[in-house]
Amino acid sequence: MTDKIKLGISACLLGEQVRYDGGHKWDRFLTETLGKYVEFVPVCPEVECGLGVPREAMRLVGDPEHPRLVTVRSGIDHTERMLQWARTRVAELEKEGLCGFIFKSGSPSSGMERVKVYGPTGMPAKTGVGLFARAFMEHFPLLPVEDEGRLHDPALRENFIEAIFTLERWREMLAQNGGRHALVDFHTRHKLLLRAHSLEHLRQLGKLVAEAVHLPVPELCDRYQHLLLEALRRKTTARKNTDVLYHLMGYFKGNLSHDEKQELRDLIDLYRRGLLPLIVPVTLINHYVRKYDEPYLKGQWYLNPHPLELQLRNHV
Numbered sequence: 001m002t003d004k005i006k007l008g009i010s011a012c013l014l015g016e017q018v019r020y021d022g023g024h025k026w027d028r029f030l031t032e033t034l035g036k037y038v039e040f041v042p043v044c045p046e047v048e049c050g051l052g053v054p055r056e057a058m059r060l061v062g063d064p065e066h067p068r069l070v071t072v073r074s075g076i077d078h079t080e081r082m083l084q085w086a087r088t089r090v091a092e093l094e095k096e097g098l099c100g101f102i103f104k105s106g107s108p109s110s111g112m113e114r115v116k117v118y119g120p121t122g123m124p125a126k127t128g129v130g131l132f133a134r135a136f137m138e139h140f141p142l143l144p145v146e147d148e149g150r151l152h153d154p155a156l157r158e159n160f161i162e163a164i165f166t167l168e169r170w171r172e173m174l175a176q177n178g179g180r181h182a183l184v185d186f187h188t189r190h191k192l193l194l195r196a197h198s199l200e201h202l203r204q205l206g207k208l209v210a211e212a213v214h215l216p217v218p219e220l221c222d223r224y225q226h227l228l229l230e231a232l233r234r235k236t237t238a239r240k241n242t243d244v245l246y247h248l249m250g251y252f253k254g255n256l257s258h259d260e261k262q263e264l265r266d267l268i269d270l271y272r273r274g275l276l277p278l279i280v281p282v283t284l285i286n287h288y289v290r291k292y293d294e295p296y297l298k299g300q301w302y303l304n305p306h307p308l309e310l311q312l313r314n315h316v
C-alpha cells in the first residue's frame with residue numbers, strides 16, 4: 001500500500017490529556033504497534049463541543065435509545081450541544097476518507113456499545129451508546145468500528161485490522177480508476193479472504209462481478225463496496241478458516257506426498273481444535289505456494305492480509 005490507513009480514534013487513547021480530570025487513556029498497542037501503519041485522526045467530542053479540561057464528569061440518563069448527556073453532580077444537560085456538534089463533525093469526517101474508527105469504551109460520548117445508562121431508580125443498565133459514537137455509526141453504518149476494550153480480544157483485533165487493510169486496498173483501487181478490470185482483479189485476489197468471512201457474500205459478490213460488463217462502473221463499485229463492507233463485518237471463525245485452509249490444500253493435490261498431506265491435515269485440525277494458532281498452517285501453505293509457484297494463490301490476500309509484524313494470527 002502506498003498510503004497510511006486513516007483511522008478515526010478517541011483522542012484520549014493517543015495519550016492526549018483531554019479527559020474530564022485532565023488525564024488520558026493512552027493505549028500502547030494502538031500508538032506504538034498499529035500506529036506504524038495508520039494515520040490517526042483524533043476526535044474528543046467533549047472537548048471539541050466546547051466543554052473544557054478539566055470538566056465535570058458526565059453520564060447518560062433516561063431512555064437507552066434516546067439518552068440525555070448530563071453532568072453527574074450538577075445535572076447540567078449537554079445533550080443538544082453534543083448532538084449539534086456531532087452532526088457537523090461527522091459530515092466533516094467524510095472528507096478524511098477514514099477506513100474505520102476506534103472508540104473509547106464505556107464513555108457517554110465515545111462508547112460504541114454497553115455504555116451505562118442511568119434510569120429513574122439510579123441503577124445503571126449497560127445498554128447505551130455514546131452520543132458521538134451513535135452519530136458516527138449512523139452516518140457511516142458499514143465502516144469498521146471497534147473500541148479499545150474489545151480490541152484486547154485477539155480474534156476481534158484480527159478481524160478489525162484485516163477489515164481496515166482490505167478497505168484501504170479497495171480505496172486505492174478506486175483511486176487508480178482502473179474500472180471493471182481492476183475491480184475484477186481486486187475480487188479475484190480477495191476471494192479466499194471473503195470466503196473466510198461469509199460464503200454467502202462471496203457468492204453475491206461473484207454474481208455481481210459476473211454481471212460487471214452490463215453495469216455502469218459507478219453503480220458496480222457502489223454495489224460491490226456495500227457487499228464488501230457487509231462481508232467484512234461478519235467475523236471470521238476457526239470453522240470458517242478451517243474451510244478455507246482445506247480449500248487451499250486442494251490446490252496441492254498433485255504436488256504433495258501422502259506424508260506431507262497428512263502433516264498439513266494434522267496442522268489444520270490442531271488449529272481447528274484451538275491447539276495451534278492460525279499462523280502455523282498458513283505458514284506451511286505459504287511455503288507450498290512459493291515452492292510450487294502457484295500463481296492464483298500467490299495473489300491471494302488471505303495468505304498475507306496484514307503485516308506479519310502485527311502478529312495478529314499468532315493469537316487466533
Ligand code: SF4
Nearest residue numbers: 011012044104107110
Ligand atoms: S472518551 Fe471521548 S470524550 Fe472522553 S476524553 Fe476520550 S475522546 Fe474525549
